[in-house]
Amino acid sequence: MRAFSEHTGVAMPLSEDNVNTDIIIPSREMRTVSKSGLADGLFAPWRYLDPDSRELNPSFVMNKAIYRDASILIAGKNFGCGSSREHAVWALMESGFRVIIAESFATIFYNNALRNGLLAISLHRQLIEGLFTPLRNDGAAETLSVNLDVQTVEVGAMVVRFDIDPDAKQMLLEGIDEISLTQRNAALIEAFERHDREKRPWIYLTD
């Protein structure tokens, strides 16, 4: 997994509630048994006027020149609801996004993001609005700085703190391979099974 410690980048607003994974990447855009080749399908239903011909929708935020290098996504409530497809996270990462700041996330999406080094930050609407102006007075896009170690998002002199579970934070900071980490506790898992098998023998289908 890719580690995450800090990141500074252009923030792109997609301030709708309930942006679902069929919008982030439709089923038909997931063409191979692989985690890559997905960037083109990101937000396909909104990004293209015609998903087949790939004619761009000029009014969709991602197609605006100032957001070409966006790496932070600003979203509303319940971002990533719907299907469990991890392709939604892979497509965002492949397109250069490293951080998503939203009012809230769907749980499966949040967990998928965490396991791929995509930092998902939940903040109250007022804090998001305080941090982020879609278009600054000078016409440029806003740039935010995120530091996971001290759990802050910064823009200019403003600093906002965010919450994250300590176990999840450690995983992200170190880019830990979660399976290796758990396998260090193989003895605990085996002990659980020995004890549990006596209480629930029907669960254990093999000897």
Place this chain on the structure above:
Amino acid sequence: MGLESMSLTLVDKLWNAHEVQRLSEHRSLLYIDRVFLHERTGSVALRELELKQRKVRVPGHVFCTMDHIVDTTPGRSDKTLMPSGEDFIVATRSSAHEASIRLFDIDDPDQGIVHVLSPELGIALPGSTLICPDSHTCTLGGIGALAWGVGSTETEHALATSTLRVERPRNCRITLDGQLPPWITPKDLILYVIRELSASGGQGYAVEFAGSAIECLSVEGRLTLCNMATELSAFTGIVAPDQKVIDYFREREFAPSYQHWDLAAAHWADLKSDPGAAFDRDIRLDISHLKPQISWGISPEHTIDASDLIPAPADATSAEQYSSWAKAQAYMQLKPGTRLEDYSIDAAFFGSCTNSRLSDLRFAADYLRRSGSRVAPSVKALCVPGSGRVKRAAEAEGIDEVFRQAGFEWREPGCSLCFFAGGERFDDGSRVISTTNRNFEGRQGLRVKTHLASPLSVVASACAGYLTTVGPQS
């Protein structure tokens, strides 16, 4: 510790019983009893494990089906309309074989939709933990399993270690008082709950459904109810198992054999929230006057009584709701103040992990038989049974003939047009009434306008040619 503080919810009990290790205040390493895979995302997890030269730790506890990509047309093969579909099917078959896990392949008589198979074969059991790389895994809460959807990376973890590192959800109880009126189905019930609580109303919670309305539901009805807990953005949904559930598991293939039956049945009968258990959120709804529910928009929360007017954005209670309704109505091409009955449909879809079980098919077939109705000439209608077992049982009762004679296509089991599995989709821009769980933009085809409804409303609309339902008033 006082007695009251020792009272636990059902989810707390299942959590504690599966906790291998506490990782932080809110995260635990949980034991996962069963993993179920399908060829769309399970294939990715299995392939990644192979690439990293990792083994499936307990192959006997892992199952896999073909449902998400495989065609549902009679005479199907590995080929699908989607050019790369065959790659997923072939890769899944080879990985499942390599890992020695039980695969319900295309030609297996038990093949079907993952969440239809898992209770039907006794793979998901009351009190068990089950994960699947599919958000509708919460369906299995209907039989009292702690089951939830995960991504491919977490699936790899569960396959390799028989555990997951999980953040503990908060507890929510939704008590549904009253008895469902005649003609009203579990699907109407869950659509109503989502409409009342919103599409994010369950976020962060494991939702236990309780109350007299739930006690009266059949096991299959509870599966339909819990299926859409993810549409509340809940971690999962669950119903405490009762005698109906225990009886349901007698003589199912992977359920406890006679050797362990009494022990298991006694264990299951104890699985309930303690009186006085503290729920972080406790909601009560009276459903004794519930009407048929049909969705009008692009989120399951955009749902109204079938007889209601399409709401006006001007009546929205917040700026977010205003923009959500306005956007949904532009996409769905609906005018505020009109009725659902004012809109003709192009297609009707009967199937999916929500509503493709035998009781759903029986209920709809009964209506078709009694009314003698036939599908309107302008409507494409199809029925996709949830599994090989459901299909055979329905055929033994002549249900297939009822559907066929009414003008429905009768398909092979699979996810089908719920989300254009296999590349099959409804015509661009068509209006579809569907027994499925998601009315998201483009989910059933480009610009397709999906209306979610009960099996009865879908069959009635297919025959009427417009959005409607059946009930005492009609």
